[in-house]
Amino acid sequence: xxxxxxxxxxxxxxxxxxxxxxxxxxxxxxxxxxxxxxxxxxxxxxxxxxxxxxxxxxxxxxxxxxxxxxxxxxxxxxxxxxxxxxxxxxxxxxxxxxxxxxxxxxxxxxxxxxxxxxxxxxxxxxxxxxxxxxxxxxxxxxxxxxxxxxxxxxxxxxxxxxxxxxxxxxxxxxxxxxxxxxxxxxxxxxxxxxxxxxxxxxxxxxxxxxxxxxxxxxxxxxxxxxxxxxxxxxxxxxxxxxxxxxxxxxxxxxxxxxxxxxxxxxxxxxxxxxxxxxxxxxxxxxxxxxxxxxxxxxxxxxxxxxxxxxxxxxxxxxxxxxxxxxxxxxxxxxxxxxxxxxxxxxxxxxxxxxxxxxxxxxxxxxxxxxxxxxxxxxxxxxxxxxxxxxxxxxxxxxxxxxxxxxxxxxxxxxxxxxxxxxxxxxxxxxxxxxxxxxxxxxxxxxxxxxxxxxxxxxxxxxxxxxxxxxxxxxxxxxxxxxxxxxxxxxxxxxxxxxxxxxxxxxxxxxxxxxxxxxxxxxxxxxxxxxxxxxxxxxxxxxxxxxxxxxxxxxx
Numbered sequence: 001x002x003x004x005x006x007x008x009x010x011x012x013x014x015x016x017x018x019x020x021x022x023x024x025x026x027x028x029x030x031x032x033x034x035x036x037x038x039x040x041x042x043x044x045x046x047x048x049x050x051x052x053x054x055x056x057x058x059x060x061x062x063x064x065x066x067x068x069x070x071x072x073x074x075x076x077x078x079x080x081x082x083x084x085x086x087x088x089x090x091x092x093x094x095x096x097x098x099x100x101x102x103x104x105x106x107x108x109x110x111x112x113x114x115x116x117x118x119x120x121x122x123x124x125x126x127x128x129x130x131x132x133x134x135x136x137x138x139x140x141x142x143x144x145x146x147x148x149x150x151x152x153x154x155x156x157x158x159x160x161x162x163x164x165x166x167x168x169x170x171x172x173x174x175x176x177x178x179x180x181x182x183x184x185x186x187x188x189x190x191x192x193x194x195x196x197x198x199x200x201x202x203x204x205x206x207x208x209x210x211x212x213x214x215x216x217x218x219x220x221x222x223x224x225x226x227x228x229x230x231x232x233x234x235x236x237x238x239x240x241x242x243x244x245x246x247x248x249x250x251x252x253x254x255x256x257x258x259x260x261x262x263x264x265x266x267x268x269x270x271x272x273x274x275x276x277x278x279x280x281x282x283x284x285x286x287x288x289x290x291x292x293x294x295x296x297x298x299x300x301x302x303x304x305x306x307x308x309x310x311x312x313x314x315x316x317x318x319x320x321x322x323x324x325x326x327x328x329x330x331x332x333x334x335x336x337x338x339x340x341x342x343x344x345x346x347x348x349x350x351x352x353x354x355x356x357x358x359x360x361x362x363x364x365x366x367x368x369x370x371x372x373x374x375x376x377x378x379x380x381x382x383x384x385x386x387x388x389x390x391x392x393x394x395x396x397x398x399x400x401x402x403x404x405x406x407x408x409x410x411x412x413x414x415x416x417x418x419x420x421x422x423x424x425x426x427x428x429x430x431x432x433x434x435x436x437x438x439x440x441x442x443x444x445x446x447x448x449x450x451x452x453x454x455x456x457x458x459x460x461x462x463x464x465x466x467x468x469x470x471x472x473x474x475x476x477x478x479x480x481x482x483x484x485x486x487x488x489x490x491x492x493x494x495x496x497x498x499x500x501x502x503x504x505x506x507x508x509x510x511x512x513x514x515x516x517x518x519x520x521x522x523x524x525x526x527x528x529x530x531x532x533x534x535x536x537x538x539x540x541x542x543x544x545x546x547x548x549x550x551x552x553x554x555x
Contacts, residue, residue, distance in 0.1 A: 033531070037555060039540040044091070044550040046470065049444040049463075055426040056449065056461040063107060063117050064457045065099035072402065072455070075146075075201045076100060077392040078126075078240075079369070079434025079454040083505075083512025084441075085130030085139045087156065087164070091550075093439050093514050097452055098125035100146040113442050113462060120165060122152055127435075129512035131182045131191060131505045132156075133170070134226060135481035141165060144177040144195070144510075147205050151177050151195065172228035176202055176216045181242040181506040183253050183487050184535050186222060186273070190481035193221040193228070196239025196257045218242075218257045218266060220275065223481070233275055238263045241509055243291040244487075245304065247280055253487060258288030258306055264339060265306075279338075281346055283355045286339040290509035294373040294382045296417040298497045303417070304346035304353075305362070307371045307386065307509075312364025321404055325395050343368065347417075361419045362386075366406040370509035374438035374447045375520030376425070378467035380496055381413040383422075387433030387451055405430050408451070425465070431456050435510045440518060445470025445548050447518055469548045471527065473517040475503060476554040477534075484515040485555070487535040492545075496525035521547045 065080060080098035087094045092109035099105070104122040107115040125143040133140045138156035145152065151173055154165040170193075177195035185192045197216035203209075207216075217235040221228040233255070241258035248254065252270040259265050265284045268275040285308035293304045311322045326341075342364055345357035357363035365371075366388035373382040386409045393402035407428035411419035433451035441448045441460065449461040471492065475485040485503055492499040501517045521527065530542040532553065545551055 033539050033541055035538045037534070037538045037540050039532070039542075040554045041542050042552040042554075043546060044552060046472065046548045046550055047442065047444040048548065049446060051464040052466040053464040054466050055424065055464055057464055058426065058429065059113065059460040059462060061107065061115065061450075061458040061460055063097055063105045065097040065102065065105055065452060071393045072391045073394050074392050075198075075204060077390060077454065079510075080125060080452055081127045081370075081435030081510025081512070082437060082450060082452040082458070083128040083130045083141070084437055084439040084450070084514040085505075085512070086514075086516075087130065087139055087141075092443065093441055093516065095441075095450060096120070096128050096130060096141055096512070097458060098128045098143060098435070098510065100124055100126060104128070104143065109441060111442075113460065120154065121167070122154065124149065125152075127177075127179055127506075127510040127512075129180060129182055129505050130514070131486070131512070132483045133191065135190065135483055137476070137478050137483045139484075142170070142180070142182075142193075144180055146201075148176060148202065148207055150174055151180065151193075170221075170228060171226060172230060173221050174215070175219045175230060175232075176207075177219075179239050179242045179257075179510065181244045181504075183244040183504070184482050185220065185244070185253055185270070187536065188224070188481070189536065190223045191486060192223050194242050194244060194255055195219050195221070196237045196242050198240070198260070199236065199238055200261070218255070220255070231275070233268055233277075234266060236263065237266070240287075240289050241291040241306070243293065243304075243507065244504070245293050245302070256291060256304075258285070258291050260287045260289070262286070262339070281338070281344075281353050281355075283338055283340055283344055285344050286341045289369055290371045292371055292373050292507045295500045296373070296382055296413060297415075298381065298499060300498070300500065301348050302500075303348075303356075305357075305371060305373070305384070306344050306346075307365070307368035308341055308343055309367045310342045310364035311366060321396075321399055324398055325404075343371075356417075360417055361421075362411060365409050367404055369434050370436040370511055372436060372438050372508050372511075375518065376410070376438075376447055376463065376467075377412065377465045378446055378470055378520030378522070379415075380468070380494070380499060380520055380522045380525065381415050383413050384411040384419055385409070385427060385436065385438065385449060386411075387436045389430065389432030389454070391432055391454055403432065405432070408433055427461055429459060429461075431459060433459075436508060437511045437513060438518075439514050439516070440470070440472060443550070445472070446520070468520055468522040468525070471519040471521055471530075471545060471547055472550045473519075473530070473532075474550065474552050475515070475517075475532065476552065478554070480555075482535060485534055486515060489533040490517055491531040491533075492519050493528040493531065494521065494525045495528065496522055516550075
């Protein structure tokens with residue numbers, strides 16, 4: 001076990017020597033630690049990545065969860081998501097793929113990027129989160145569904161002998177849902193859920209407007225002793241993404257529902273136990289399809305990113321493919337219209353949030369679905385990956401197969417929050433991806449990329465970049481209803497700066513995120529302290545964590 005501080009203290013590390021320059025570095029500012037707690041830490045050595053090719057290597061996964069129908073039309077074209085998490089407690093992250101027209105699939109990670117497929121008797125699924133719903137320290141699976149089903153809950157029984165996952169009701173969860181996210185929203189150490197419905201799809205399935213008014217919209221489901229109570233925040237929703245993130249700096253998770261079409265995004269701030277509707281953003285995407293966030297410049301400020309549809313080029317061939325659709329979809333936006341048909345990067349400033357996507361180089365990435373921040377090259381800064389493409393016979397009859405073929409796009413963070421395209425990373429798949437996530441599937445300290453494609457097999461892109469090393473963290477909180485400390489904030493203090501992450505189970509588009517946190521460590525950087533801020537206000541400190549390890553931290 002590593003030594004962990006137990007008393008209130010000020011962390012003032014001694015002066016370190018820079019490995020690359022041989023010159024002394026000034027000690028970082030002292031860190032005030034309030035409400036300290038004792039934790040046990042078990043370091044697990046990660047594999048040393050000897051494959052250095054400065055690219056990702058594509059692998060075709062043996063599961064096709066896309067659309068089988070011959071003609072794909074709107075709403076089916078939205079595809080499905082996926083999630084990652086250690087379902088069997090063997091240290092490897094497993095995968096769950098949703099599918100809108102067949103059963104969902106679990107890919108059990110057997111190590112060395114080998115997987116065993118197991119169908120799950122869950123059909124017509126959209127989003128998927130791996131989350132410990134009942135607080136028994138076993139990760140469960142929750143799906144939203146295509147059409148007029150409510151979310152389904154697959155409880156982890158803990159044994160494969162009798163069928164590991166058993167479908168059980170989510171008591172009190174009785175609303176239609178397309179997107180969802182989980183977190184402890186009221187500080188009672190039990191996980192709550194926020195869901196958003198997709199009204200236009202409900203109407204296409206014949207759901208009456210009267211039923212939509214009472215059984216759809218954006219809803220907060222507060223859990224207490226295994227039962228959920230519903231609070232509808234709005235009955236109108238075209239929600240493709242839900243983000244639980246602190247938008248006003250008060251330390252509490254707020255709600256951002258990203259809406260499709262002309263319906264403006266919705267935001268609610270926590271205020272004295274109530275939800276206050278707010279409009280903190282001067283601009284939002286016209287059709288918000290994905291939301292992610294992260295500290296892009298390692299300056300302690302979190303930026304927020306949403307995707308939309310914008311070709312970003314005047315090349316004649318591309319415009320010829322786009323224009324018939326854009327002319328039908330685009331509305332007339334005045335100079336003061338808060339919605340724009342472009343990606344939006346919300347950056348905090350003295351005057352509030354401002355859109356900086358254009359000068360950062362990520363405002364137009366194509367017909368973009370899921371987008372995720374992650375340190376792909378382990379240089380200490382969050383990079384960006386975006387999946388693109390669209391298939392819809394009713395929208396693209398002028399194109400072969402009704403498909404707008406676009407490549408996914410990878411962007412490297414320069415270190416100042418600006419991004420450069422990286423086609424040489426070999427991540428430019430044209431397979432029309434939808435749900436996507438970043439996770440270290442081979443336990444070698446770097447992030448791999450997994451994409452759930454619409455009309456072809458899912459893909460795994462193995463990370464073989466020649467970057468730095470990694471540090472990964474699993475938080476365990478047994479005896480709490482929040483057994484993986486969802487919502488915890490982590491700060492890794494290094495000689496190269498302070499890296500910040502948060503523990504979450506959902507972000508992007510229809511994607512479940514593993515609660516395992518990844519830090520990329522640049523060459524030459526010394527690791528000083530890891531500070532863990534738990535959702536209940538308690539703090540733990542781990543001194544001198546070793547690079548290229550997985551820290552299993554148990555409270």
